[in-house]
Amino acid sequence: MEKLSRDTHIWAFDSQMQPVITVDPGTTLEIETWDCFTGQVQSESDTLEKLDINRVNSATGPIAVRGAEPGDSLSVTLIDIRPNEQGAGMVIPEWGQLVHKAKSPTTRIFKVKDGIIHMNERVSWPTRPMFGVIGVAPASGSIPTFAADRHGGNMDDNQNGIGATIHLPVFQPGGQLAIGDMHASMGDGEISGTGVEIGGTATIKVDLIKGKAGGWPITETADSWITHGTTASSIDEALQLACEEAAKLLVDEWGFTIEDAFIFLSVAGDLGIAQYCHPSPGSVIAKMRVPKTKATPSPFRL
Numbered sequence: 518m519e520k521l522s523r524d525t526h527i528w529a530f531d532s533q534m535q536p537v538i539t540v541d542p543g544t545t546l547e548i549e550t551w552d553c554f555t556g557q558v559q560s561e562s563d564t565l566e567k568l569d570i571n572r573v574n575s576a577t578g579p580i581a582v583r584g585a586e587p588g589d590s591l592s593v594t595l596i597d598i599r600p601n602e603q604g605a606g607m608v609i610p611e612w613g614q615l616v617h618k619a620k621s622p623t624t625r626i627f628k629v630k631d632g633i634i635h636m637n638e639r640v641s642w643p644t645r646p647m648f649g650v651i652g653v654a655p656a657s658g659s660i661p662t663f664a665a666d667r668h669g670g671n672m673d674d675n676q677n678g679i680g681a682t683i684h685l686p687v688f689q690p691g692g693q694l695a696i697g698d699m700h701a702s703m704g705d706g707e708i709s710g711t712g713v714e715i716g717g718t719a720t721i722k723v724d725l726i727k728g729k730a731g732g733w734p735i736t737e738t739a740d741s742w743i744t745h746g747t748t749a750s751s752i753d754e755a756l757q758l759a760c761e762e763a764a765k766l767l768v769d770e771w772g773f774t775i776e777d778a779f780i781f782l783s784v785a786g787d788l789g790i791a792q793y794c795h796p797s798p799g800s801v802i803a804k805m806r807v808p809k810t811k812a813t814p815s816p817f818r819l
């Protein structure tokens with residue numbers, strides 16, 4: 518199996534970035550990822566103001582997939598995600614819906630053992646491992662791993678977990694996949710700006726769908742298609758974009774009329790929030806879950 522160390526990483530998704538490895542479609546890889554703080558948070562006295570914020574959100578890669586061309590989808594399946602034994606969550610100054618209630622910046626260390634996260638002696642719950650950052654080289658420019666856009670990036674969708682396949686729109690030859698920002702668990706919205714931030718390893722498989730791509734990454738789970746919409750700041754706009762993207766799939770790929778798509782999403786779809794930690798300078802990411810049915814069997818009509 519091909520392996521990539523956590524020290525083979527990027528800090529921005531650059532349209533010109535070059536791969537550290539090139540693999541065929543169908544290849545399985547083992548990748549190691551840093552926690553989003555790159556190991557700078559080891560104890561509860563390590564609060565955000567003590568950190569070098571230039572070393573936040575590394576993503577392991579880039580991985581080029583042979584034959585990937587603009588207009589294709591680079592499909593990455595997260596076969597397994599194995600968090601390390603210690604993670605961290607935070608109250609970050611001026612971030613999040615409850616920050617005005619918090620008395621001080623706070624770091625909480627979590628222990629992770631045998632699939633259980635321990636916050637303190639009273640509070641523990643099962644892991645839901647996922648990746649916050651997953652993306653490819655964008656159409657142009659350089660987008661920090663802190664942001665989310667059509668190329669993916671800091672999508673912070675907790676559905677990007679074990680068993681999910683993320684269909685990423687390819688903008689550059691080879692696609693140039695990179696993945697990081699593992700969370701042992703993260704709630705919808707990630708309201709304080711962190712999940713259980715943790716390093717670890719993952720087994721992934723890359724594939725290609727030729728000549729078809731969504732406007733944003735589309736997450737496939739056992740029973741759902743999840744579309745996304747991202748903006749710099751407006752949750753209304755992000756929700757609108759995720760709805761339009763889901764409707765576009767229903768109409769273009771699955772033969773619905775726009776009216777039936779609208780009604781189907783209303784009666785059977787789930788509109789939700791992937792990432793909305795405001796105030797903060799971060800992106801807003803909405804998601805729409807479209808159930809898999811006989812009429813919606815595969816992401817694209819091939």
Ligand code: CA
Pocket residue numbers: 649650671673698
């Ligand atoms: Ca994140």
Ligand code: ZN
Pocket residue numbers: 553649698699700711712714
């Ligand atoms: Zn994170």
